[in-house]
Structure formats: C-alpha cells, structure tokens
Amino acid sequence: MTDQPESQPEDTRQHMPAGGVADGGLPARRAAYAILNDILFQKRNMDEAFARAPSLEDMAGRDKAFVRLLVATVLKHGHEMDEMLAQLLHQPLKDLKPQQLINIFRLGFAQAIFLQTPPHAAVNTTVDLAEAEGIAHHKPLVNAIMRRITRDALQPMPPRDAGRFNTPAWLWNEWMRDYGVETALDIAAANLGEGAIDFSVKGDPADWADKLEADVLPTGALRKIASGFIPDLPGFAEGDWWVQNAAAAIPARLFGDIKDKTVVDLCAAPGGKTAQLATLGAIVTAVDRSAERIRRLDENIQRLKLVVATAVADGAVWKPSAPVDAVLIDAPCTATGTIRHQPDVLWLKDIRDQEKLAGLQRRLLVNALDMLKPGGVMIYCTCSLQKAEGEDQATWLLQQNLPVRIKPITEADMPGLDGLLTTRGELRCLPQHWQVLGGLDGFYAVRFEKLA
Secondary structure, rough: OOOOOOOOOOOOOOOOOOOOOOOOOHHHHHHHHHHHHHHHOOOOHHHHHHHHHHHHHOOOOHHHHHHHHHHHHHHHHHHHHHHHHHHHOOOOHHHOOHHHHHHHHHHHHHHHHHHHOOOHHHHHHHHHHHHHHHHHHHHHHHHHHHHHHHHOOOOOOOOHHHHHOOOHHHHHHHHHHHHHHHHHHHHHHHHOOOEEEEEOOOOOOOHHHHHHEEOOOOOEEEOOOOOOOOOOOOOOOOOOOEEEEOOOHHHHHHHOOOOOOOOEEEOOOOHHHHHHHHHHOOOOEEEEOOHHHHHHHHHHHHOOOOOEEEEEOOOOOOOOOOEEEEEEEEOOOHHHHHOOOOOHHHHOOHHHHHHHHHHHHHHHHHHHHHHHEEEEEEEEEOOOOOOHHHHHHHHHHHOOOEEEOOHHHHHOOOOOOOOEOOOOEEEEOOOOOOOOEEEEEEEEEEEEEOOO
C-alpha cells in the first residue's frame, strides 16, 4: 500500500474552514514545532508525527487545522525559508544551536511571509515560542530576525521558481528525465498548493454532493474544499462514504463489471480501494503484511457495512487457494504524487527509497500475475510521479517473456479520463491536471490481461 492518505475511510484531517485563518495561540505553535522536530529530526512521517502529538487531543478542530497548515507550509517552503534566513544570519545554518532553533524561524517565516499573519503577531508569537521551548537566550536573535523580515516585507518566490527551489535534487532530476523542464516546473509549482478532500460514495454521487455540500468531479468522486471534522459529516457514521483521493479512486473502477468475481487486493490497507471493490459486488480478499494495518482496514470495512476476507501476509509471495479473476496492486512507492497532502515526502524520501521499492514492485507484479486465471485482469498502480515506479515497471514486466499484455485504458472505460491517458493506454495523473477543479494527486495505473 502506498503512503498516501487518500484511502483512509476514517480520515480526520482538517482543512481550514472558509472565513479566514485560525490563530490557535501559543499551544498551536508549540504543537507545530514539536511535529516539525519529529518529522525533520526523528524522520517520522507526517501522520505518525501528528498521531504522537498529545497536545492536539484537546485542541479545537479549527486550531488543529491551523497546526496542519503551519506544518505543511514549512515542509513545502522550508528550503526557500532557509535561503532567506541564511542571508540574515552571521553564521551558517548548520551551526545553529540547538539545531531545532531553525524550526522556530521557519514557523515565524511561515506566518509572516506565507500566511499573512499580522506582523506584530508573527513577531510576538515566534519570540514567545522560543521562550516556551526553553530557548529564551535566543529571544533577542529571534526578535531581530522576525522584525527584519516584517519590516522589509519579504515576499515568497513566484510559484514555479519556488516549486523548483523546494524540490530535492534527486526528485527534480527524475521529473526532468521523465517529463522535461516545463512539465517538471508545473508539477513542482502545483505541489505547493493544498489538496482538497475527496470522497467515494456508495450511492448516488449527486445526492451525496448535495448532502455534503461538495462538487461532483468528472469521474464521479466528490470534492469538498472546507471539510471540517470528517466524522461529524452526514453519512460517516452510517458508512455511506469514505475519504479517497479522486485519482486513487480510478483504478478499482477500471476492472469493469466485477460483480461476483474473485478479486485480490494486494497491499490493501487502510482499505479505500478494497471498499470500492466490495461496493461493486466483488468477492474480495484484502492482503497486507501489517497486522496493525489489517486491523485498521477491518474497522473501516465494518463501518462501511461491507464484507471482505483479509490476510496478513507478504503480497510478493502469498497465494490464494485458487486462481482468481482479478488482482489490484496498490504498490508501496515513494508517494511523491501526494506531496500536496503529505509534504513530508520532500524531506524523508530519496533515490535509495525509489531503488529499493522498485525491486518490491517487480516481485508483486510477477506474483500477482501468477494468481490470475487465464484471461484474468491485473491492475498495477502507484501514487508516485516517477516513471521508474510506473511506466518503466510496466515495460519491465512485458519484457519478462510472461503470458501478459497491456489491456489499454480508454476514455470509454469511465468519464473524466480525457488528458490522463498515455499513448500506450495507461493512466498518468499529474498534480497540475484538473487545475480549475482544484488539482489532482499524482498517480499511475496500468491494466494487464493474463494470456491463455
């Protein structure tokens, strides 16, 4: 399963409600500081860091949203902030003591430069944060730097320049190789934006769009800009819908009519695509190597009142008791298509992750093909933007002298695919796609058919 948040039916992420930015006071800033230290110094991913922050438990939803906004702003613009800070200090950034002091400055810059916090509030809350976190002896420095940037009214870079500057070199090089400079710049700029919350529904999308005050996207997914607290929305407790990014909701629907067909969902947790398959009437076995993630999938499936068999196993070696009609592989990947939602990817992943995951992806492909009946269909997908984890893997499989061919995806398969298909018939979503609708997560999917 990818690291993306798209398929978490119980997702409780907050987006800033309409009507302006919350403040949250010092507690929100201290929470953001702790989370950033956890991500950038302890190398925990964003979801883990938020889950480990006890100060969020009793915080109002609007203030939690502000914490997430602060953290995301730093992660998306951190390198740009560091360049500004380096011009104002008389010492290299690496010599700051303690090193966590840099996150005090980044949070101040996030407020003053990127979130349009009133200058006096940006200065005062950043100085107060330094004192509250036991770095009071640096208050004069923090005060001087913050007053300087507010006095000079420093401005962020233009989006395409900022996107390029804040993208790590290894990732920029991959996108340049795969797409060329113009598309790479568009990807990087789009990643600076905030992704909306998308939903998959069991029933009529138009009816649920009205109930949830959401828009129906071309593919039938729903999109809501200001979501509030997810479990409080109508239909959540009743299991009528689940959170799932619109791009990630496409692959499961590319099987066509799968009612009463046997389907294996590999790397399935937390279960967004599993829920789709079960809703479409398939007889589903969800496989994931993590017992904890399977437990979470079971909870989600129970809320949705669906029936699914599960197995805790390594999808690269596990086999069903008999060949199946279809297999869906939502393969582990670098998750670079989810940067709008999960900007920690920019700081935590590198080329070594991609190279390591490529081997696992290939083992999953070969094992999944072996599970299929002749004529069976396999869909391989990732939320990576790099072709090394997408198109290149499809090419590799075709070169292995195995009984398989690509079954091209066409616009006739479902509405909304115009502009998202490659010449070979694969799905390739980029974050700048559907820009007028709020963008789309980066995603790749290919459909294979097993030959007799």
